[in-house]
Amino acid sequence: MRAVILAFVLTTPLGVLAQTKPAPAAKAPITLAPGAMQLQAGGGAANRPDHAPEYPGGEEAMGEYFSQHVQVPAKAKQARVTGDVVVQATVDTSGKLINPQVAKGLTPECNAEALRVVQAMPAWQPATRRGVPVAILVQVPVPFDNAGVTKFETDRKVPRSAKDAPGLN
Template identity: 50%
Template sequence: MKLIKYCLILALFSPLAARAQQPAAPAAQAPIVLRPGDMQVQARSAANRPDRAPVYPGGEQALGLFFLEHIKYPEAARVKQLSGMVVVTATVNVDGSVSNPQVTQSLSPECDAEARRVVSLLTGWQPAMRRSRPLAVLIQLPVPFGTAGHMTVDQARRQPQR
């Protein structure tokens, strides 16, 4: 009778013992690293993430020309021979206008004021799009002063030199 009890207990608990001896499930998968060429559209991205970024008409070259035509180099900065970039953040609205320009990287108070003035003149943007609807987004623009906007290209290497 005792032998039957032991066999019965062994039969009941043997599947549990076999499962306990199996190797553990693999640990969490290695993190996914996104590289510029490997990125894909997210199936369920955040509600405020655009599918398409805002675009200035004519692209970056036209934006650079706009800055060259409209920036008035402040006299105080010219006397000090200041050169560099003022980084301005602003909102591109759904109608393509720019609002709320704020300096995030300063060069001088005079250059900062001029950068805010010129960025507020930017109009005609193609707004960011989210599911085929325009979306207001925050952009960051470097505004060049002095020789910061000049770049030469070495024809042999065809790469920009600063």
């Protein structure tokens, strides 16, 4: 019993000292706001745009473009593959997408279709820095949602598996 009390007495001051150490001071977060931003010395990075590149008509028009031009490969339809193929490309100073590459793929067939569709896109409005067009790297998600398969499934009145189930006929 004495050994337990002695151990408690010897360890208690160390525990108290450990708790009384001041915590390191946290740095205040930096808040970027339009009125609080300053130009970097020397003008900053040469390719940092003031205005980002934009697909003509915006995101909604890009979605419409994909819905009209993306053809889901037969293998992807059969396997019911869904998702986005992320294509990385450079919007050059004329607005054309150059050097497209798959950054995140689904299947080899979907990846090839996404590259085909991105290469056929109309010219974008290029990014600008101080009013001068600059080339910028962008990532474009090309959707593969198998809308035709999904629509077919939702239009059916009774699923095949339910027709074979007893009591539902």
